[in-house]
Structure formats: structure tokens, C-alpha cells
Amino acid sequence: MNIKRRSFLKGLSSLACYSAAATTPVWINKSAQALTSFGADDDRILVILQHGGGLDGLNTVIPRTDDVYYDEQTRPTIQVPKGTEINLDGLNGLHPRLTGLADWYQKGNMAVVQNVGYMNPNQSHFTSTDIFEYAQNPRESLEKRGWVARYYDNACEGMDPGVFDIVAAGKKTIPDAINGSLMLNPPTIGRPSDYAFQYSDDETFRRRAMQQLNTLENVSSEIDFMQRSYNTTNVSTQDVRRADSLSTLVPENMYPNNDFGRGLKLVSKIIRSGFNTKVFYVTQTGYDTHANQVTPGSDNAAGRHPQLMGQFNSAVDGFLQEMEQSGNLDRVVLMTFSEFGRRVRENSSNGTDHGAANCMFVFGGQVQGGVYGGQPDLEDLHRGNQKFKIDFRSVYAQVIENWLGSQAAPVLGDDVYQNIIMNEIDQVQFLPKVEPARVNRWNMY
Amino acid sequence: MKYFKPYEGPWTKSETAHLLRRAGFGGLPDEIDTVEQLSVDNAISYVLDYPEKDEAYEVHFATLRRYGYLQGVLLPDELKDVQAWWLYRMRHATHPLQEQLTLFWHDHFVSDWQTVYDEIPERVNNGNDGSVINQQCSRGTLGEDPERREKMTVRLLQEQNHLFREQGFKGFRDLLLNVTRNPAMLIYLDNHLNTARAPQENYARELMELFSMGEGNYTEDDVREIARALTGETINKRCLSDWPYSYRHNRGTHDREDKTVFGVTFNHTRDIGMDTEVVIDLIMHQISHSGISPAHDRLPATAVYMSWKFINWFVHEEIPITHPAVEELAELFYENQPNGYRYDVRELLRILFTSEFFFAPEYRYTMVKHPVDFVVTMLRTLELDEYSYHDGAALMMREMGMSLFSPPNVAGWNHGKSWINSGSILARFNYADYVSSSRFMNRRYCETLLDNGVFADENDHDTMINYYTTRLLQDNISNEEYRILNDFLRRILSGRDIYYRKIRGLVYLIMTMPKYQLK
Numbered sequence: 001m002n003i004k005r006r007s008f009l010k011g012l013s014s015l016a017c018y019s020a021a022a023t024t025p026v027w028i029n030k031s032a033q034a035l036t037s038f039g040a041d042d043d044r045i046l047v048i049l050q051h052g053g054g055l056d057g058l059n060t061v062i063p064r065t066d067d068v069y070y071d072e073q074t075r076p077t078i079q080v081p082k083g084t085e086i087n088l089d090g091l092n093g094l095h096p097r098l099t100g101l102a103d104w105y106q107k108g109n110m111a112v113v114q115n116v117g118y119m120n121p122n123q124s125h126f127t128s129t130d131i132f133e134y135a136q137n138p139r140e141s142l143e144k145r146g147w148v149a150r151y152y153d154n155a156c157e158g159m160d161p162g163v164f165d166i167v168a169a170g171k172k173t174i175p176d177a178i179n180g181s182l183m184l185n186p187p188t189i190g191r192p193s194d195y196a197f198q199y200s201d202d203e204t205f206r207r208r209a210m211q212q213l214n215t216l217e218n219v220s221s222e223i224d225f226m227q228r229s230y231n232t233t234n235v236s237t238q239d240v241r242r243a244d245s246l247s248t249l250v251p252e253n254m255y256p257n258n259d260f261g262r263g264l265k266l267v268s269k270i271i272r273s274g275f276n277t278k279v280f281y282v283t284q285t286g287y288d289t290h291a292n293q294v295t296p297g298s299d300n301a302a303g304r305h306p307q308l309m310g311q312f313n314s315a316v317d318g319f320l321q322e323m324e325q326s327g328n329l330d331r332v333v334l335m336t337f338s339e340f341g342r343r344v345r346e347n348s349s350n351g352t353d354h355g356a357a358n359c360m361f362v363f364g365g366q367v368q369g370g371v372y373g374g375q376p377d378l379e380d381l382h383r384g385n386q387k388f389k390i391d392f393r394s395v396y397a398q399v400i401e402n403w404l405g406s407q408a409a410p411v412l413g414d415d416v417y418q419n420i421i422m423n424e425i426d427q428v429q430f431l432p433k434v435e436p437a438r439v440n441r442w443n444m445y
Numbered sequence: 446m447k448y449f450k451p452y453e454g455p456w457t458k459s460e461t462a463h464l465l466r467r468a469g470f471g472g473l474p475d476e477i478d479t480v481e482q483l484s485v486d487n488a489i490s491y492v493l494d495y496p497e498k499d500e501a502y503e504v505h506f507a508t509l510r511r512y513g514y515l516q517g518v519l520l521p522d523e524l525k526d527v528q529a530w531w532l533y534r535m536r537h538a539t540h541p542l543q544e545q546l547t548l549f550w551h552d553h554f555v556s557d558w559q560t561v562y563d564e565i566p567e568r569v570n571n572g573n574d575g576s577v578i579n580q581q582c583s584r585g586t587l588g589e590d591p592e593r594r595e596k597m598t599v600r601l602l603q604e605q606n607h608l609f610r611e612q613g614f615k616g617f618r619d620l621l622l623n624v625t626r627n628p629a630m631l632i633y634l635d636n637h638l639n640t641a642r643a644p645q646e647n648y649a650r651e652l653m654e655l656f657s658m659g660e661g662n663y664t665e666d667d668v669r670e671i672a673r674a675l676t677g678e679t680i681n682k683r684c685l686s687d688w689p690y691s692y693r694h695n696r697g698t699h700d701r702e703d704k705t706v707f708g709v710t711f712n713h714t715r716d717i718g719m720d721t722e723v724v725i726d727l728i729m730h731q732i733s734h735s736g737i738s739p740a741h742d743r744l745p746a747t748a749v750y751m752s753w754k755f756i757n758w759f760v761h762e763e764i765p766i767t768h769p770a771v772e773e774l775a776e777l778f779y780e781n782q783p784n785g786y787r788y789d790v791r792e793l794l795r796i797l798f799t800s801e802f803f804f805a806p807e808y809r810y811t812m813v814k815h816p817v818d819f820v821v822t823m824l825r826t827l828e829l830d831e832y833s834y835h836d837g838a839a840l841m842m843r844e845m846g847m848s849l850f851s852p853p854n855v856a857g858w859n860h861g862k863s864w865i866n867s868g869s870i871l872a873r874f875n876y877a878d879y880v881s882s883s884r885f886m887n888r889r890y891c892e893t894l895l896d897n898g899v900f901a902d903e904n905d906h907d908t909m910i911n912y913y914t915t916r917l918l919q920d921n922i923s924n925e926e927y928r929i930l931n932d933f934l935r936r937i938l939s940g941r942d943i944y945y946r947k948i949r950g951l952v953y954l955i956m957t958m959p960k961y962q963l964k
Contacts, residue, residue: 123650123665124650124654124660125854125855125856126654126655126660126854126855126856127660168866171868172846172866172868172869173846173853173859173863173866173869174863174866185866185867186866187866187867187868188866188867188868188869189867189868190844190868194844194871194872194875195867195868195871196871197871197874197878198875198878198879199878200878200879200881200882200883200949201881201882201946201949201950202937202946202950205933205936205937205950206933206950206953206954208933209929209930209932209933209954210954210957212929212932213926213929213954213958213959214959216923216925216926219959220810220811222810222811222813222959222963223959223960223963225862225865226865226959226960226962226963227959229865229866229870230870230957230959232867233867233870233871236867237867237871290635290645290647291564291635291638292563347643347645348638348640348642348643348645349635349638349643349645353646353647383665
């Protein structure tokens with residue numbers, strides 16, 4: 001197997017912590033050695049940003065020439081007042097708080113995909129989030145592997161996984177999308193400063209005993225799982241300490257002081273440290289705005305959604321600036337998703353109830369900016385909700401094929417690929433096509 | 446009956462330890478022995494037949510050390526306090542199953558701190574001209590005072606917590622009705638805003654999806670119609686007393702038209718709150734034929750879904766709803782009426798704990814301890830008290846992923862292997878380190894063990910290993926595990942405090958062992 005020199009050196013630095021022990025096959029099997037062996041030199045990275053709760057896409061990307069949006073029956077209290085939106089392409093405007101992101105749009109580094117959803121929209125947070133995280137109906141498949149886990153297992157089959165290949169930042173639980181891989185257990189990092197083992201005494205002796213206890217053989221599958229989890233954690237704490245020692249390149253307060261801000265800030269540091277992580281996952285929660293979405297009379301300047309928009313703008317803008325300043329912008333794609341959009345008409349609590357079709361954002365140095373997926377049709381609704389035109393899996397396929405350089409059909413399903421994705425993928429060309437030669441080289445492994 | 450026929454296998458410490466682990470937080474050696482002397486039925490009765498309230502315990506509870514060296518009455522008035530309050534109860538409960546079951550209901554009927562705090566409505570009063578205005582009541586208004594709002598939130602959540610504790614082992618039908626009318630829940634899922642003019646579906650949906658039938662067993666029309674039937678079920682918002690947020694049915698906002706749920710049309714507007722009761726009863730009896738499992742063709746979806754949840758909590762987290770044991774238990778849950786009503790929770794648990802299925806070897810020590818198990822097992826089996834429930838257990842449990850009174854979303858916590866990720870491992874292991882520190886396992890604790898002859902001296906390794914593994918794990922360890930622990934003890938030869946370092950280190954290593962993460 002061909003391990004690129006750069007990856008090999010990285011692997012060495014983490015290997016140093018394990019020296020003698022690393023030569024034991026048993027240890028390697030249980031500890032998922034920190035060798036990352038993705039082939040390409042430019043080491044492309046995907047950052048997934050989940051908007052948790054159901055992002056109100058309609059107030060985020062506003063159809064500024066659509067009379068239905070401004071009609072007094074639609075959103076009398078919570079609409080983004082005409083003229084306050086930031087014009088993107090004439091037809092669409094951004095929420096006034098998204099000033100930084102609007103700049104990235106002007107530079108051509110931001111794509112919006114509209115009307116994204118799936119057939120038979122589900123309005124339960126729980127189920128619809130599952131649908132986005134597994135990209136298959138969980139009930140149709142007992143296999144509990146998220147779509148990113150399936151991509152990883154497919155692309156990296158036969159290679160040694162790296163402990164840091166997939167990372168969840170600002171999270172306390174493993175997101176389903178990256179969970180269930182047969183090859184690795186991704187670290188989930190909350191506060192970096194807390195991400196270390198503490199020993200009030202006898203550290204050497206305790207660590208030694210723990211290493212022995214966690215490499216015992218002939219154990220039940222549950223114990224084996226615990227052992228691997230401990231070993232992964234052990235290696236990743238050292239990696240995080242190294243990454244977190246970097247300072248931010250933008251003012252630190254661009255990253256909000258919550259799990260989302262801390263997570264994205266850490267993602268930036270890990271990338272800038274030179275780690276070879278392939279996929280990151282962060283979440284911004286709070287979008288389930290049934291009530292008090294917008295404070296009445298505030299012209300959409302106050303309320304839960306505007307506040308979240310402010311944080312979304314600031315954090316992602318800060319992140320992209322740091323990528324640009326550190327020369328990493330062309331390696332990075334940041335993609336957002338949410339479990340559903342929200343109902344077109346507001347409810348009686350200055351909010352909106354669960355909807356269906358929504359928009360997704362894609363940022364990155366190589367992104368072909370613009371608005372994709374057409375305009376929302378606010379008159380042809382289904383039970384008051386927007387209908388979808390683009391299946392979300394087409395967006396995933398675009399990223400898997402033209403960014404990660406891997407095959408989408410094995411990950412998302414052959415029939416889905418043939419019957420749905422093939423028909424739509426041309427409408428979501430927000431990334432330059434990857435030449436077949438490159439795809440072959442990466443799949444050589 | 447295959448799975449739930451009464452257990453007739455060996456009855457040894459292994460079985461009683463398993464029972465006390467799952468139906469509690471682990472048993473002390475004496476208790477495991479005592480229960481072993483009982484018959485299977487009496488053993489289950491020992492854990493299960495507890496009273497609604499334990500008066501002796503209430504009095505004992507009145508003092509709680511907040512910072513470890515301060516004694517005084519605890520007035521819970523913020524989230525950390527009420528978490529500490531509950532953890533303390535769990536540590537000291539005479540009947541730990543009651544707390545384990547309260548936690549089950551809290552995870553099932555979710556109401557979370559932040560949402561309730563945000564959504565407590567302003568108190569309103571009627572002006573002289575009949576208009577509804579927001580004003581200062583003579584007895585105080587909630588207003589923008591965050592401290593008062595915090596205290597109100599604590600009170601609402603504690604009230605709900607007591608509902609689960611005191612009614613959680615009785616009939617599920619009445620529990621579901623009382624939860625529907627519980628003020629914290631009315632606020633959390635917005636039913637207090639659900640009116641005929643502007644219906645709000647939030648509670649109606651979760652009532653079926655998460656609280657009773659499970660998704661896929663009803664239609665969107667059912668959600669909308671149930672929302673209409675539940676209009677008017679709200680909280681008292683007037684300035685009538687110092688505790689305004691009690692349940693109230695508001696006839697003025699109740700939808701007076703016919704409602705059709707599961708194809709049944711009804712309208713009991715004239716009978717206050719009766720529409721709600723009809724909805725609950727329809728939910729109890731509705732057979733959905735949804736195809737989710739064969740059981741769904743024969744039995745009410747609620748019976749299947751709830752039985753599945755109990756099995757996931759007490760037997761194994763990964764048993765799917767399609768497992769035939771779920772169907773068997775669901776039939777018992779629905780049909781058996783030993784006390785005159787269906788859906789008898791205590792009797793369901795009696796059947797479950799007494800069964801072959803519960804004692805099956807393939808399920809022993811295979812569940813993952815949730816953070817409460819992780820912390821409270823140690824406290825109870827080592828007979829320790831948390832140095833500071835607020836800044837110790839409650840805080841670290843948040844890092845482990847379980848913030849009491851604050852589940853991640855309305856579906857509650859994810860169990861099983863989901864509890865284990867690098868962040869939560871660090872939280873667990875660092876809590877174990879905190880436990881193994883001189884502040885927690887302090888000199889007095891350590892010396893008492895020597896003084897009482899529990900350990901002969903600082904080299905009594907055999908006894909030390911046996912003492913701590915028996916209590917924390919309530920099971921034997923392998924020869925290799927024994928050798929590793931013994932090795933550790935033998936290495937501590939130089940420096941000060943050798944004896945203390947040995948037993949503290951031992952507790953750390955056992956709490957961080959793979960096996961301790963399981964139950």
C-alpha cells in the first residue's frame with residue numbers, strides 16, 4: 001500500500017506516543033493507529049454544519065421578488081421587511097444579519113441550493129434528522145451506518161484508519177451521519193481544554209494498568225467496544241492538545257461562545273495544524289422556532305432566528321477568513337443542512353411550525369457560487385409547506401463525487417443514484433467536475 | 446408464553462446482583478446475600494413494592510450539604526440545584542427502583558429546563574374594562590426577573606418529577622392524562638397556547654409519536670384533530686395565588702366542533718376536559734395495523750411501543766420493536782388487569798423482572814451504564830456521599846451527556862453505545878479521577894477501613910481488590926484483570942501516602958475498566 005510521505009510523517013508523530021507498544025499487532029487492531037492514508041496531495045476536507053431544529057430557509061434566503069412572500073396573509077409579523085434583505089442575484093436576498101456571508105457570495109465562494117428535500121416529507125425532528133443523517137429510510141435498513149460512515153468505509157476499504165480522520169467538534173454525542181463505521185469510532189470533542197485525561201496521582205502506574213486492561217483479548221463484544229473507545233480517545237487527546245495550542249487568525253469573538261462557535265473554531269485549528277482529517281461535523285442548535293422566532297415590531301432585527309443568523313454569519317465568516325489566510329480555502333468545503341424547513345405562513349405565536357423543503361448552503365474556495373435549484377414556489381404548497389425539487393441526496397452525491405472524489409452510488413444506493421440523482425445532479429453543479437482519472441487514483445486504495 | 450414465563454433457573458448471587466443492578470443502582474454485598482435467601486417472587490417484591498412516598502426519607506432529606514462543609518436546608522433555585530437535589534435522592538433512596546423508574550419517565554415524558562424557562566408566560570389580569578392586560582399583580586408578577594423565573598422553573602420541574610415518582614408505577618392511562626395536564630409539560634410543548642382560533646399541534650404530535658403509540662401509527666389528520674380536542678387544556682395565568690401555574694381548563698378557548706380521531710367522531714365540549722380523556726382512551730386502545738411489526742396487527746400500538754421502551758430500559762437497549770418478546774409483553778401489558786385497570790406499570794415490571802427473558806445469560810452485563818448509573822452505583826456501593834453534588838456529579842454528568850432536567854431533545858437521551866464517545870469517556874474517567882482524589886476518598890474514609898479491620902494493612906492487596914471489585918462490579922473479575930490490578934498495587938512502593946494511593950488508584954482503575962461501563 002502506497003502511503004504518501006506527508007501522511008506517513010503525521011502518523012509518526014502520533015506513533016511516537018506508543019513506540020514499543022505500536023509494534024504489537026493486537027494493539028494496532030484495537031487502537032486504530034493514527035495513520036491517515038488518504039491519497040491526494042491537496043487533502044480535501046468536508047465540514048458538515050447541521051442547523052438543528054429546522055432552519056427557516058424562507059427567512060434566510062428571501063425570494064425578494066415574490067409577492068406571495070410579502071402578502072399580508074403570509075408572514076405579517078415575522079417577514080424580513082422588503083428592502084432590508086441583502087440582494088444576492090436579483091431574485092434572492094439574504095437575511096440582513098448575513099453580511100459576511102453575502103461578501104463570500106460576491107467573491108463566488110458561496111452556493112445556495114434551494115428547494116431541497118425528499119419525497120413524503122416527514123415532520124418529526126427525530127425521523128427527518130435520521131433521514132438526512134442516514135440518507136436512507138432507517139426502517140428500510142437495519143444497518144445503522146450514517147452516510148459519511150458509509151462513504152468512509154467505501155473509500156478507505158483495506159486501509160488503516162486514522163483516529164482523526166473524522167471528527168465531531170462542539171458535540172457531546174456522535175452525530176448519526178458519522179456513526180457506525182466498521183473501521184473507526186470518531187472522536188467527539190467538546191471543550192478542547194477539557195479534552196484531556198486527568199490524573200490526581202500515580203499517572204504512570206495508572207496509565208500502564210489501563211493500557212493493559214484495554215488490550216486484553218478474548219473479551220465480549222461489548223468489552224471490546226469499550227476498549228477501542230478508550231484507545232481512540234487516548235490517541236485523540238494528544239492530537240487535540242497540539243491543535244488547540246494555535247491562536248485564531250480572526251478576532252476570537254467572531255466565534256460565538258457556545259458549542260457551535262467552539263466547535264467551528266477547533267475545526268479551523270485542526271485544519272491549520274496540518275492534521276489530515278477528512279470530515280468534520282459541527283451543529284448549531286436552536287432553530288425550532290415555533291414561538292418568538294421574530295420579536296414583533298423589530299423589523300426582523302430581534303428574536304431567535306435573527307440571533308441565530310448573527311452567530312451563523314459570524315462563525316462561518318470567521319472560519320472562511322481563517323481558511324483563506326492560512327492558505328486552506330481551496331481545500332475546504334462547508335455544507336449546511338437541516339432536518340426540514342418551516343411552514344410558509346406564520347403561526348399565532350410569532351413563529352413557524354415544521355415545514356418541508358429548504359435551502360442548503362455550500363461554502364469553499366473551489367465552490368462555483370450562485371443560486372441553484374430554482375426559485376421556491378410559494379403557491380404550489382403541500383399542506384402549507386414548500387414542495388421539494390432537488391433530492392438532498394443529489395447534493396450529497398455532488399459532494400462525494402466532485403469534492404471527495406469517491407463514488408456516490410455505493411454510498412447512497414444504486415437505484416437512488418440511477419433514478420433520482422442522475423436526473424438532478426446537473427442542476428447542482430456547485431463544484432467543478434473531478435476528472436475520471438482522479439477518481440480512479442483515489443479508488444485505487 | 447415463552448419469554449415471560451417465570452424464571453426457574455439457578456438462583457445465586459449472580460442473579461440477585463443482576464436484579465439489583467438493573468432494578469436499582471447495584472446492591473451492597475449484604476443486600477445481595479439477603480436477597481439470595483428470598484424466593485424469586487419475594488426478591489422482586491423487595492425491589493418493586495414500595496410506597497408512593499417515603500416519609501422517613503423526606504425528613505432525612507431536609508439537610509443537604511451544598512459545598513461539602515456547609516450544612517443547611519437546600520432551597521433549589523437553579524438548574525444545578527435541582528440536579529443536585531435529584532442526585533442526592535438517587536444516592537439515598539430506600540427504594541432505588543423508584544428513582545430508576547422516575548428517570549425512565551423523565552426520559553420518556555421530556556420537559557427540559559431551558560424551554561420551560563423561556564416559555565413561562567407572563568401573568569395576566571383583567572382590566573376593569575374587561576380587556577386583558579399585563580400588569581403587576583398585588584402578589585407579584587413574573588416579569589423579567591430572571592431569579593424569580595428560575596425559581597418558578599425549578600418548582601415546575603420538581604412538581605413534574607414528583608408526578609413521575611409517585612404515579613409512575615401505577616396505571617399508564619392515568620399517568621398519560623396527568624402528564625398531558627402537567628403545567629411543565631403544557632408549557633414545554635406549547636399546549637397552553639393551543640386554542641380553537643389558533644391550534645398548536647406540538648403536543649398532539651409528540652403525545653402520539655413519542656409518548657404513547659410511536660411514529661407511523663397515526664395520520665397527520667389525527668394530529669390535527671387531537672390538537673383541536675386538546676384546546677383549552679392550559680395553565681392558570683391569572684393573578685389568583687402565589688403559585689399561578691396550575692392546570693386549568695379554559696372553556697373559552699376550547700374547540701366546540703366535532704373531532705374525528707382514528708375514525709371516531711366525538712364532541713364532549715359540555716363536559717369540561719372530557720374531550721381530552723376520550724383522546725387518551727382512544728390512544729390506549731387503537732390498533733393501527735401499521736405493519737411496523739406483527740404485533741401492530743393484533744395489539745394497540747401504545748401497548749407495543751411502551752413495552753418496547755421498558756424492555757430497552759431494563760433488559761437491553763438494542764432489542765428492536767419487532768422482537769417477539771415485545772409482542773408477548775405488550776399483550777400482557779394490555780390484557781392483564783390484576784388491580785382492575787389495564788396498562789398497570791407495577792405489574793408489568795413484576796412480570797418483566799420475574800421472567801426467563803430478564804435473567805437470560807445473553808443479556809447479563811451487556812447494557813451500557815448511563816451517567817446516572819455510573820455515578821450513583823459508585824456512591825451507593827462504596828457508601829460514599831458526593832463531596833459536592835452541584836460541582837461534582839451534576840457538572841460532570843453534563844459532560845457525560847446527561848444533564849438531568851435537560852435532555853437533548855423531546856425524544857430524550859440516546860442509550861446504549863451512544864453514551865460512549867471520546868468526550869464522554871473523558872468525562873467519566875475524569876470523574877473517576879476526582880472520586881479517587883484526596884478530597885473525595887479522604888483520609889478519614891481511608892483510615893476507617895483500616896481501623897475497622899476491613900484491610901489488614903497497606904499490603905493487603907488481595908482483600909483490597911476483592912472489596913472494591915465486589916462492590917463496584919458485584920461480579921468476579923478474570924485472572925488477567927486480577928493480575929493487572931495486583932501489579933498496579935505492587936508498584937506503589939515509594940513516596941508518601943502509600944496506602945491511600947493504593948486504594949484510591951484501585952477505585953480509579955475499576956471505575957475506568959470496560960466492565961464498569963456496563964451493567
